Structures are given as structure tokens and as C-alpha cells.
Amino acid sequence: MSSFDKIRTRIAPSPTGFLHLGTARTALYSWAYARHHGGEFVLRIEDTDVARSTQDSVDQIIAAMNWLGLSYDEGPIYQMQRLDRYQAVIDQLIAQGKAYRCYATPEELTEMREAQKVRGEKTLYDRRWRPEPGKVLPTPPEGVKPVVRFANPVEGDVTWDDxxxxxxxxxxxxxxxxxxxxxxxxxxxxxAVVVDDWDMRISHVFRGDEHVNNTPWQINIFNALGAPLPSFGHLPIILGDDGLKLSKRRGAVSVMDYAANGYLPEGMLNYLARLGWSHGDDELFSAEQMVSWFDGTHLSKSPAQWDPAKLDWVNGHYVKQIDEGRLAALVVEQLAAKGIAATAAQVQPKVGLFKDRCATVAALSDWLSMYFAPVAPSADEVAMHVTEAVRPAITALSSRLGAVTEWNKVNIQQALKETLSAAGLKMPQLAVPVRVLVCGRAQTPSLDAVLEHFDQKKVLERLQSL
Incomplete structure (x- = not known):
């Protein structure tokens, strides 16, 4: 920290796709580390891959950061708006003999590599255009635009304490x-990443394991510029269910897809935090608790395994815990995505009855959709449960429920008891077929509590539909 006046971290995604889970975890660690130390967190968009970068990807990245609650103090900063700065630094390096123009054509480079392979050598650029004392360079060929290469040190080691x-x-x-x-x-x-981190005074760089091999080059460029070195922390990869690396190019799901599928930002942050970091045996904790604990220690060196069941368990905890008004509003959004209209005022009285059964808001909306949209029990379930033997009892129950003047749980329960007594049935024999007809499924919470939240007329219509 001697070269920096405060902790500054960054996340620098490439806008060539959505914000994937590995980058989200890196963003979380970078954000938490800065917040823990009272520092600053920067969002930088590395959009120099012009052919593949899109504004839609930028929008998705920012939406994902906002959904996760990872607020940034600066940004978004776009690399393509800094081209003049990069060119000025390149000109400086060329003038100092620390970079040079290379006119080797792609064909020449291919020939060079093939020859190295034949000789059993590592395929490295042979520095044919690098100026050196006593070396005579060829005349630059006509019509060939040069690249610029960094004159990397040819001897010595690059060492850092990761x-x-x-x-x-x-x-x-x-x-x-x-x-x-x-x-x-x-x-x-x-x-570009070196110039950016230098200009933005980044003190700590957290990033994925795949960047370890880039770090020596970057350290050498920092040194060539006389710029202070940030501390580097390379996080192990996240493995998918198949044991292969989880990435946006191989089967990973966008952070915003998880949002759309009814996961909560609290659950996602909590789960991501534990994919490579721990605080004792704590499994469930808030973002505020993580910030208070995250000092850069207790980071795992081993790959983490993405476990959908564990994510559901963590997320289910927050579904049970969050304010029911907020939960109702989220359910309304999920229902709307299915083309089902409902209001938060209609939904909120019902969420408490079902939320303990749900890992996601999407699952909760599946339960509550029976109140706002037609149900369609399968023919097999109807045949299995709505038998000829029980149909007279269902008809009798419908009659008793139709006579109820005050629609509430107590009166519904009384109608059920009277029907069971008259028909000589046990509760499951009547309750299951009623569930199938009214709710579209054989299993629900307590039947009287479920029916209480229906409109009385709708219950009667569904019972009389057999």
C-alpha cells in the first residue's frame, strides 16, 4: 500500500456477452475488499474487441451489477474512449526504446512458428524487428501496417506475491x-489494462485464474512505465456440474437469467461469496456482514463447484426472510412474465402460506398462479383421485361451501368436516381430489387455508367442473 493512498479495486468485464457467474464473483470480492477497507470500487468496460462488443452487453452488465447491489464509485469507464491516452503511452515507450514497430506479416509469423515446432522449440516471437545495438533492421515493406510490440526483458524472473x-x-x-x-x-x-490500472490508481486486482500467465507481461509493462504495481489475486475457476470450467462461452447462465428465474440478489451474493471464500463455518450472511469480514484472507486456492441445489437452499432462506410486501411485488413480476395479471395487494396475503415451500420467487409464483389463472389438472391425476366413489362427496361439499355466507377458514373447515362425516370418508380421501380440481395439483398446504384465499365462486365453479 506504500505506493497508493487508498484501496482501489475494479471489475473490468468485456461487453462481448452477459455478466457470467465467475465475473460476478470477482466483482463481489473486489467490491467487498474495497468496502471493507473504506476504499473505492471502479467499473471499467473493456470494449477494445470492437467486432464482438455490443451495447446490449454493456446494458446487461450494468443491470446485473445494479441487481446484485454492487455499487461502484467510478464508471462505467470505456476503453474505446481512451484511445488517445493509450497512443500517447505507446509513443512514449517507442521513444524510450521499450516498444517497437513490427512489420512481420501473418504468413511470416506462421512460417516462424512452424519452423520452431519442427525444431522442438516453444513457439515464441523471434524478435526479428526488435532494435538492438549492432543489429541492422530491414527496410519496412511497402503496404504493410505494423503492430507495436513491447520489448520484454530477455533475462531474469518476474515474481509477485499473489x-x-x-x-x-x-x-x-x-x-x-x-x-x-x-x-x-x-x-x-x-x-490497455496496465495503463488503465495505472491511471485509475488501482491498488488491488482480483481476477480469474486464467490471467496468471498474463501477469508477467503486465508487471514488466508497469515497470517499464515506472508505474506502481498493484497487488494481484488470482481466483480459482468455478466448475460446472460436468467438472469443466463454468464460463459464458461454455454453458454458463447469465446473472440476469437467475434474476429472471426468481432468485434474489441476497441469495446469489451469499452463494457466490462461499465459492472460494469462507468465514469460519458461516453459511448464511448478509452483504454487510461479508464486507465486515472480507479482508482478503481465507480465499481458497482450489476450484469451486457450482451446486444448484446449494444455491436453491441458500436462496430459499432469503425467500422466507425478506419482507412479504417486496416478495409480493416480485411474484407479480413473475406472474406478469407468464401473462397472468395480479396486483401486489392480491398476492401479499397469500405468500406467507406458500413461501416456506419455495426456493425461488418463480416457484412461489407457480403456486400462486392457481388463484389468478385457470388450472388444468392432468387427465391421469383426475382419473386417479376424482373417482366415482368420491364424486358424491365432492358434490355435497360444493353444496355446503355454496351455502357459506362468510368465506373464511373456520367455515370452510366446518363444511369439510360435515361432508366427511356424512360420507364416511377420511380427510385425504376428500381433500386430495378437491385439491386436484381447485388447485390443479394433489399436494398443497392445509386445504382450508388454501381455499380461504380463493374467491368462493371460483372454488364452486372448479368443484362443479367434474
């Missing part, structure tokens, strides 16, 4: 003179 992994050393002979600007002048990732 926040997650501990000390890491990579020899400079293992890396080559990487391209820092393409032929169109747009900077490459490894260069």
Missing part, C-alpha cells in the same frame, strides 16, 4: 515481445 496463491515466479524466457497495439492502433488487452 494474494490468493502466494509467491509466483515466471522466467522472462517463457514469454515474448507481446503485441501492445494492433495494426489499426487499437491496444491489446495486456497493454
Amino acid at each position: 494474494v490468493v496463491k502466494g509467491p509466483i515466479t515466471i522466467n522472462n524466457r517463457e514469454i515474448d515481445d507481446l503485441i501492445i497495439a494492433r495494426t489499426d492502433g487499437v491496444p491489446t488487452y495486456n497493454f
Whole structure:
């Protein structure tokens, strides 16, 4: 921290798709670390992949950050709005002999690599256009636009003490003179990220394991610029159900898809936090508690396994805990997505009866849809439960319920008892077929409590539909 006046972290997604779960976890850790230390958190959009970057992806990334509650102090900052700055730094490096123009064509580079493979060598750029004392460079070819390469040190080691992994050393002979600007002048990732982190005074960089091999280049560029080095923390990958890396290019689901499917931001943050970090045996905790605990220690070095059942368990905890007014509003949104109209005032009295059975708001809306939309029990369930033997009792119950003048749980229960007594049936023999007809399913909470929330006329219509 001696080179920085405060903790500053960042998340820097590429807008070539949605915000995936691994990036969301990195954002969470970066945000929590900054908040824990009273620092600042920056959102940067790394949009130099012009061909694949889209505004829709930017919008989804920002929406996901907002949904998760990961507020940022600066941003979004766009790399494509900083091209003049990158060019100025490139010009500085060229003038200092720390970068150079390379005119090698793609065909020449392919030939070079093939020859290296034949000789059993590692395929590295052979520095043919790198200026050196006593070396005579060829005349730049006509019509070839050069790239700019960083003059990486040819000897020595790059060592850093990784926040997650501990000390890491990579020899400079293992890396080559990487391209820092393409032929169109747009900077490459490894260069732009260094200039950005330098200009934005980023003190700590949390990012995925796949960036470990980029770090030596970046450290060398920091050193060439005389810029202070941030601390690096490389987080292990998240594995999917199949044991392969979870990523937006291989089967991962967007953060906003989880929002659309009825997960709560509290549940998602809590679950993501435990995918690579722990605080004792605590499994359930708020974002505020995480901030108070997250000091950069207790980060796992091993890959985490995405467990949908565990996510449902965590999310179900928050479905039970959150304010029922907010829960009702979320259910209304879920119903609307299914084309079912309802108001929060209609929904709220019902959520308490069903929320303990639900892992998501979507599951809760599935339960409550029977109150606002027609039900369609399967023919098999009707045949199994609404038998000829029980039909007279259903008809009798419908008559008794039709005579109820004050529609409430007590009177509904009384009508059920009288019908059971008259028919000589036990509760399950009558309750299950009534559930199938009225609710569209054989299992529900207590029948009298469920029926109480229906309009009396709707119950009678469904019972008389057999």
C-alpha cells in the first residue's frame, strides 16, 4: 500500500456477452475488499474487441451489477474512449526504446512458428524487428501496417506475491515481445489494462485464474512505465456440474437469467461469496456482514463447484426472510412474465402460506398462479383421485361451501368436516381430489387455508367442473 493512498479495486468485464457467474464473483470480492477497507470500487468496460462488443452487453452488465447491489464509485469507464491516452503511452515507450514497430506479416509469423515446432522449440516471437545495438533492421515493406510490440526483458524472473496463491515466479524466457497495439492502433488487452490500472490508481486486482500467465507481461509493462504495481489475486475457476470450467462461452447462465428465474440478489451474493471464500463455518450472511469480514484472507486456492441445489437452499432462506410486501411485488413480476395479471395487494396475503415451500420467487409464483389463472389438472391425476366413489362427496361439499355466507377458514373447515362425516370418508380421501380440481395439483398446504384465499365462486365453479 506504500505506493497508493487508498484501496482501489475494479471489475473490468468485456461487453462481448452477459455478466457470467465467475465475473460476478470477482466483482463481489473486489467490491467487498474495497468496502471493507473504506476504499473505492471502479467499473471499467473493456470494449477494445470492437467486432464482438455490443451495447446490449454493456446494458446487461450494468443491470446485473445494479441487481446484485454492487455499487461502484467510478464508471462505467470505456476503453474505446481512451484511445488517445493509450497512443500517447505507446509513443512514449517507442521513444524510450521499450516498444517497437513490427512489420512481420501473418504468413511470416506462421512460417516462424512452424519452423520452431519442427525444431522442438516453444513457439515464441523471434524478435526479428526488435532494435538492438549492432543489429541492422530491414527496410519496412511497402503496404504493410505494423503492430507495436513491447520489448520484454530477455533475462531474469518476474515474481509477485499473489494474494490468493502466494509467491509466483515466471522466467522472462517463457514469454515474448507481446503485441501492445494492433495494426489499426487499437491496444491489446495486456497493454490497455496496465495503463488503465495505472491511471485509475488501482491498488488491488482480483481476477480469474486464467490471467496468471498474463501477469508477467503486465508487471514488466508497469515497470517499464515506472508505474506502481498493484497487488494481484488470482481466483480459482468455478466448475460446472460436468467438472469443466463454468464460463459464458461454455454453458454458463447469465446473472440476469437467475434474476429472471426468481432468485434474489441476497441469495446469489451469499452463494457466490462461499465459492472460494469462507468465514469460519458461516453459511448464511448478509452483504454487510461479508464486507465486515472480507479482508482478503481465507480465499481458497482450489476450484469451486457450482451446486444448484446449494444455491436453491441458500436462496430459499432469503425467500422466507425478506419482507412479504417486496416478495409480493416480485411474484407479480413473475406472474406478469407468464401473462397472468395480479396486483401486489392480491398476492401479499397469500405468500406467507406458500413461501416456506419455495426456493425461488418463480416457484412461489407457480403456486400462486392457481388463484389468478385457470388450472388444468392432468387427465391421469383426475382419473386417479376424482373417482366415482368420491364424486358424491365432492358434490355435497360444493353444496355446503355454496351455502357459506362468510368465506373464511373456520367455515370452510366446518363444511369439510360435515361432508366427511356424512360420507364416511377420511380427510385425504376428500381433500386430495378437491385439491386436484381447485388447485390443479394433489399436494398443497392445509386445504382450508388454501381455499380461504380463493374467491368462493371460483372454488364452486372448479368443484362443479367434474
